[in-house]
Amino acid sequence: MHLTKKIKTLALSSIVLLAATPVMGQDLLARQAPVDKKVRAVDTLALQSIMEREEAASPAASLYQDWDNRYAHKATELPETYRIDLRDFCMPTPSRVITSNFGARWGRMHKGLDIKVYIGDTIRAAFSGKVRVVKYEAKGYGNYVVIRHHNGLETIYGHMSKQLVRENQVVRAGDPIGLGGNTGRSTGSHLHFETRLCGVALNPALFFDFKAQDVTGDFYTFRKSTIDRESAQATRLRGKNDGGGYRQEDVTGRASSTAQQSQQRSSGAARFHKVQAGETAYSIARKYNISVEKLAEMNHLGKDLRIRPGQLLKYS
Numbered sequence: 001m002h003l004t005k006k007i008k009t010l011a012l013s014s015i016v017l018l019a020a021t022p023v024m025g026q027d028l029l030a031r032q033a034p035v036d037k038k039v040r041a042v043d044t045l046a047l048q049s050i051m052e053r054e055e056a057a058s059p060a061a062s063l064y065q066d067w068d069n070r071y072a073h074k075a076t077e078l079p080e081t082y083r084i085d086l087r088d089f090c091m092p093t094p095s096r097v098i099t100s101n102f103g104a105r106w107g108r109m110h111k112g113l114d115i116k117v118y119i120g121d122t123i124r125a126a127f128s129g130k131v132r133v134v135k136y137e138a139k140g141y142g143n144y145v146v147i148r149h150h151n152g153l154e155t156i157y158g159h160m161s162k163q164l165v166r167e168n169q170v171v172r173a174g175d176p177i178g179l180g181g182n183t184g185r186s187t188g189s190h191l192h193f194e195t196r197l198c199g200v201a202l203n204p205a206l207f208f209d210f211k212a213q214d215v216t217g218d219f220y221t222f223r224k225s226t227i228d229r230e231s232a233q234a235t236r237l238r239g240k241n242d243g244g245g246y247r248q249e250d251v252t253g254r255a256s257s258t259a260q261q262s263q264q265r266s267s268g269a270a271r272f273h274k275v276q277a278g279e280t281a282y283s284i285a286r287k288y289n290i291s292v293e294k295l296a297e298m299n300h301l302g303k304d305l306r307i308r309p310g311q312l313l314k315y316s
Helices: 002-057 227-238 248-252 258-267 281-287 292-299
Strands: 081-085 098-100 103-105 108-110 113-115 122-124 129-137 142-149 153-160 176-179 191-197 200-202 219-223 271-274 312-314
Touching: 103 227, 142 176, 153 176, 219 227, 281 292, 292 312
Parallel strands: none
Antiparallel strands: 081 219, 098 113, 103 108, 113 191, 122 176, 129 142, 142 153, 153 191, 191 200, 271 312
16 A cells, blocks of 8 residues: 555656656746847857958958959959949049040040049049059059949049058048149049949949039949940940030039139139140130230240140130
8 A cells, every 4th residue: 555655656746747847948948049049149240240350351352352452453254243332422523524534535445534633632532442552653544542442343543643541541432542633644634533343444424423423323233244335325424524615613613602703704714625636725825816825824834835635724
């Protein structure tokens, strides 16, 4: 009888223990779930931090195999399609005057836009990124800067009188990177501005509308199969100003004050003529009914009155 009672007690204890085990397991899982969630959150933050450090060290590393300060550009294989983020931009200069478009020019390919600026005008980074090259090239870009951006583009700023950044410096959109100039292979002060993807020159007019001082959209989707057609269309839409006679405010991008506007109305606003092949100082002076001496004085021409195609001459 005593043995039977012990067996019943042992059986009852076993049943209670077996019934309690799933509950204890569930309690353990319930306690473990928040811990797992926190671990995953920590892992995600750590991974994000690592990715941000890598991106800062080498922007757009998924597109570019290396980070090399020795060359201005080196063409590599273009993706079939690539979405370029144009938000958080800054126009490199407030000038609205394009003096030379992207495309064939004088028997060779002009791989950027020439934008009229004056010596000493501030040139700014178009997007945030990291400065890859700061160099001088006597027979080409003159003083130039190359920046690789997080959106995949690289921008080149040429013919500057002075660079204000150093290689491997991190910059934000709008940071001053140089001053307008006339260095290197240049005919008059201007900014030579290039946009490249994987080292391949793309028409900056695909992304920037200098006349409107704005980008063409929040995003631009590059497609290798249609890029030539889209580039030509962009030039037609946002090409250089027709003819000569640029206004001062078009070039500087700054509106004149009321007093200045009044003075300009009475004395005539400053206007410019872009020299064409075959033109001389005499023919230009005659065209605008001024003396050659006056034209030479306003533009600081030497005694030989030498001018070059593409040069901008002030005539009033």
